[in-house]
Amino acid sequence: MTRKRRDLVLHAALIAIAFLTMVPLLFVLNNSLRTNNEMYHAFFGLPGSLVSIAKFTWYELTGQPDRIRLRADEQERGETRAADLPVQTLSYRQAMARLGDDLSRGYRYSWKVLRPYMVNTIFVCVVTAVGVVLIGSVAGYVFARHRFPGHRMLFVAILSLMMIPGVLTLVPSFLLVKQLGLLNSYGVLILPYIAGGQIFAIFLFKSFFDGLPEELFESARLDGAGHFALYWHIVLPLSKQVVAVVGVMTILGTWNNFLWPFITNADARYHVVASGLYLMGQSQVAANFSTMFAAYVLSSIPLLVLFIYATKPFMRGVTSGAFKA
Amino acid sequence: MRDKLQAIVRNLGLYAILSPTFLLLAVFCFVPFVWAFTTSLYDYEIGGDRVFVGLANYGEYLGDPTFWSSFRNLFLLTLVSVATGVVFPLGIAKLIFSLSGEHARYLYRVVFLVPIVVPGVATLMIWGGMVYGDNGLVNELLRLVGLGDWARGWLAGPDTALWAVAMIGFPFASGINILIFYAGLAGIPESVHEAAWLDGASGVGKFFLIDLPLVLSQIKLLVILTIIGVVQGFQGMFILTRGGPGFRTMVPGLWMYFNAFSFQRMGYACAIGVVLFLLILVLTVLNLKYFKSSEDLQAAL
Numbered sequence: 001m002t003r004k005r006r007d008l009v010l011h012a013a014l015i016a017i018a019f020l021t022m023v024p025l026l027f028v029l030n031n032s033l034r035t036n037n038e039m040y041h042a043f044f045g046l047p048g049s050l051v052s053i054a055k056f057t058w059y060e061l062t063g064q065p066d067r068i069r070l071r072a073d074e075q076e077r078g079e080t081r082a083a084d085l086p087v088q089t090l091s092y093r094q095a096m097a098r099l100g101d102d103l104s105r106g107y108r109y110s111w112k113v114l115r116p117y118m119v120n121t122i123f124v125c126v127v128t129a130v131g132v133v134l135i136g137s138v139a140g141y142v143f144a145r146h147r148f149p150g151h152r153m154l155f156v157a158i159l160s161l162m163m164i165p166g167v168l169t170l171v172p173s174f175l176l177v178k179q180l181g182l183l184n185s186y187g188v189l190i191l192p193y194i195a196g197g198q199i200f201a202i203f204l205f206k207s208f209f210d211g212l213p214e215e216l217f218e219s220a221r222l223d224g225a226g227h228f229a230l231y232w233h234i235v236l237p238l239s240k241q242v243v244a245v246v247g248v249m250t251i252l253g254t255w256n257n258f259l260w261p262f263i264t265n266a267d268a269r270y271h272v273v274a275s276g277l278y279l280m281g282q283s284q285v286a287a288n289f290s291t292m293f294a295a296y297v298l299s300s301i302p303l304l305v306l307f308i309y310a311t312k313p314f315m316r317g318v319t320s321g322a323f324k325a
Numbered sequence: 326m327r328d329k330l331q332a333i334v335r336n337l338g339l340y341a342i343l344s345p346t347f348l349l350l351a352v353f354c355f356v357p358f359v360w361a362f363t364t365s366l367y368d369y370e371i372g373g374d375r376v377f378v379g380l381a382n383y384g385e386y387l388g389d390p391t392f393w394s395s396f397r398n399l400f401l402l403t404l405v406s407v408a409t410g411v412v413f414p415l416g417i418a419k420l421i422f423s424l425s426g427e428h429a430r431y432l433y434r435v436v437f438l439v440p441i442v443v444p445g446v447a448t449l450m451i452w453g454g455m456v457y458g459d460n461g462l463v464n465e466l467l468r469l470v471g472l473g474d475w476a477r478g479w480l481a482g483p484d485t486a487l488w489a490v491a492m493i494g495f496p497f498a499s500g501i502n503i504l505i506f507y508a509g510l511a512g513i514p515e516s517v518h519e520a521a522w523l524d525g526a527s528g529v530g531k532f533f534l535i536d537l538p539l540v541l542s543q544i545k546l547l548v549i550l551t552i553i554g555v556v557q558g559f560q561g562m563f564i565l566t567r568g569g570p571g572f573r574t575m576v577p578g579l580w581m582y583f584n585a586f587s588f589q590r591m592g593y594a595c596a597i598g599v600v601l602f603l604l605i606l607v608l609t610v611l612n613l614k615y616f617k618s619s620e621d622l623q624a625a626l
Contacts, residue, residue, distance in 0.1 A: 003425055010424050017417060018436050021498045024451050025443065027462060031455070043465035139346045148336035149329055154343070161354045163609075167557040167578050168602040171585045171594045172360035173353070178371070195353035198346060227338065256445045258560055263586055274446045278564060281450050292454070296447040303442035311435055315504060 032106050032293035039289055049102040056099075060092045068095050106290030107298065113285055114295055116269075117276035121255060122302065124189045124272060129250040131194040132201050133243050139198065140205025141235050145217060155206075162199045174263055184267040193254055201246045208242045209235070244313035248306065252314075255303060273299045361602070365595035375592075382596035391568075395575045398487055402576070403555045405491040410551045411544055414502035419532065421503070422510045434507060438500035446564065452493045453480060453565040480566050486573045490561060502547055509540035549612045553605055577601055 031039060033047035052070070059067045069089050090098070143155050173192060182188040220230055236243070258274035265271060271279065277295060286292050307314065333340075365383070368376040386392060421433045440448075456462045457479040464476035479489040513536065521527075521535045559578035562568055568575035568583070577597055585594035 006423070007425055007429075010420050011429070014417070014420055014433055017420075017496055017498055018433070020496045021437070021440060024448075024456055024462070025440065027455055028451055039460070043460060043462075044469070135345055135349070139343055142339055142342055146336070146339055148339050149332050154347075158346070158350065161350055161358075164354065164358050165553065165557055165602055165605050167581070167605075168361050168598045169354070169357035171581065171591060171598055172357040172364055174585070175360060175364065175371075175591060176353070176357055191349065192353045195349035198349065199354075202346070227342065252441070258446045259563075259582075274444055277444065277446050277450065281454075292450070296443065296451060299447055300443045303444075304439075307439070307442050311438070314438070315434065 028293045028296050032290050032297050033103050034290060035102065035105075036289050047103065049099040053096065053099050053103075056092060056095050065092060068092055070095055070098060106288065106294035109285070109288065109291045110280075110295040110298060113280055113291075114273070114276065114298055117271050117273045118299070118302070120186075120189075120270060121272040121274075124186065124193075125251045125254045127186075127190050128193045128197065128254050129247045131190065132197040132250045133246050135194065136198045136201025136246060137205045137235065137239060137243070138231065139202045141209050141231060143202065144206045144209035144212075145214075158199055158202055162203075170259070173260075177264060182264075184265055184270055186270065188264045189261055189270065189272065192260070193250075193257075197250050197253065200249070204242055204246060205239065208239055212238065241313065241316065244310060245316055248310045248314050251306060252303070361595050361598055364592055365599050367592040368590075369592040370589045371591065378592070382593045383600070385593065386596055386600065389580070391572050391575050391577075391580050394572045395577045395580055398572075398574060399556065399576045401487065402491055403552055406555045407548055407551050409494075409497040410499065410502055411547055413497040414499050414547075415506045415540070415544070417498055418503045418506035418510060419536065422507060434500075434504060437498050437503050441500060445560070449493070449561050449564045457489055457565075481570060483570050483573050486566055486570060490565065490574050493561060505543050505547060506540060509543035510536060513539045545612065549609060552608055552612075556601055556605055556608075 030047065033050060034045070035048070038045065038048050056068045059065065066089060068091070069087050071087055139158075143151070177183060177188050177192070182191070216234065217230060220234055225233065256274060257272075258278065261270075261272045262275040262278065265275065277299060280286060280295055281292060366377060366379060368378045368382070417437065421430050424430050424433070443451075454461065458464070459476075459478055463479060467473060467476045477485065479485050517535060517539065521531050526534055557578060559576050559582060562574050562576055562579050563582065566574040568579050578601060581594045581597035581601070584590040584597065
């Protein structure tokens with residue numbers, strides 16, 4: 001096979017697999033713009049209001065405004081069946097307003113429920129990521145560039161804590177935070193994450209700092225730089241890459257964690273996106289399909305934005321030395 | 326002794342810098358670790374008395390009605406996950422790696438990563454409702470091709486529930502696993518490819534004889550990570566089936582969760598947690614000991 005033919009076959013196979021992977025997401029995107037009625041009527045189909053918008057715009061542009069006709073607003077229908085509502089001729093503007101309303105209904109409803117959860121999650125993610133990066137980089141730096149009694153033992157102790165599986169500590173951790181009076185607070189969402197997340201961060205930062213030349217630190221120390229100055233002016237600026245990797249991985253993990261926020265926060269004030277989505281699914285809100293689908297889309301946007309900015313550090317994080325057996 | 330003391334005093338500043346790390350680890354990692362074992366020896370309800378019962382919780386778990394079925398389910402889910410988590414991503418990574426354009430190779434790696442922006446809970450709910458629901462994708466597709474009789478509640482049927490759970494994520498194109506395998510394939514030295522070419526190996530034969538053995542350390546890593554993930558993972562079952570119908574999709578982790586947070590049996594739940602911990606420990610050790618990595622293979626050659 002020539003190289004070109006071979007590439008063609010490979011592209012076809014990969015595009016097919018990528019399409020299959022994305023199918024559920026494409027349906028979510030499509031159905032977030034459709035009403036329950038439309039979905040019951042035909043599972044496969046484009047959003048009716050979107051189709052109408054395209055159609056009416058065509059009528060408007062081709063000078064057939066009398067064909068811009070919609071059924072009377074469902075909200076004013078009272079006891080009449082939807083199919084019996086009179087069809088009205090509307091101005092292009094009115095029709096667009098109505099259709100835009102229909103199209104965005106799911107998003108408007110779900111945003112109302114989701115917004116406080118989003119704010120909480122972003123707050124928790126940012127504080128956790130900053131905490132993990134700060135504590136992880138400081139400890140990683142100390143372990144890489146300094147020797148002191150217990151140096152090795154302490155580092156091994158940290159690494160061995162990485163081997164403790166979450167399933168073992170889930171229940172006792174709950175008992176602990178309950179005893180500490182941390183239930184229903186931001187603390188319960190942040191402190192255990194920083195405690196657990198720093199382990200991997202220390203490991204990554206230490207291996208990075210191990211590779212830096214000693215002369216760098218030597219000359220700075222000769223210039224009279226203390227621990228803090230050394231950290232702030234040399235260590236942090238040099239480790240931008242590691243900071244990005246650790247930050248992205250921490251945010252990803254925190255954003256996705258469902259069980260811990262779910263069991264430690266009964267108070268709706270502290271729900272995060274993951275637990276909030278689940279509770280939305282159990283509530284009345286879910287009766288409107290488009291609201292749920294819109295919620296899935298909305299809850300993916302922050303990470304999508306992060307992903308667009310951080311593709312490189314993310315990929316480096318996954319393929320870095322830390323992921324070799 | 327005196328020197329050591331002096332060294333400690335001289336480095337007090339460093340210990341102070343490390344203190345937040347160790348304080349957090351001691352409180353939120355070490356204490357729960359110890360409590361898991363100690364609590365498992367008690368009969369304990371929140372707000373009630375702690376009664377020491379020795380190993381009785383463990384004994385009771387061996388006779389638990391969910392014991393055999395949940396471990397059987399776990400075993401099956403683990404087998405399927407290991408197979409799908411290795412075979413599909415490795416195949417896709419090989420396809421991507423075989424492309425001739427560097428740009429295209431990068432693009433596909435990014436494309437397969439995109440689904441990770443969807444929160445895990447949302448992905449599960451999407452599969453539960455939109456894919457497996459009564460009016461979901463699978464049933465509607467069946468109706469579309471005239472096989473409407475086959476349409477059913479996939480997660481609700483005793484015969485289909487476990488398989489439906491196992492098939493979540495089809496076609497299993499996990500972007501992270503693909504990246505790990507891709508890095509492995511890219512790490513195979515050019516000289517190996519040349520030697521294989523000179524020996525006349527090509528195509529599928531070359532894949533099994535050259536590529537596969539040389540990404541063995543990646544396979545090993547993903548196998549153990551997948552096993553640890555499945556043994557610990559019960560989020561999917563919690564959200565989609567709650568272990569039902571009956572105990573058809575019950576797994577030990579979920580039973581632990583129910584005992585702790587529905588039945589308030591903290592001691593019993595901790596005992597289940599300890600059993601799962603020991604299982605993970607044994608599997609990890611076995612994997613490290615008996616599953617030869619590519620470094621060992623290369624050294625042996």
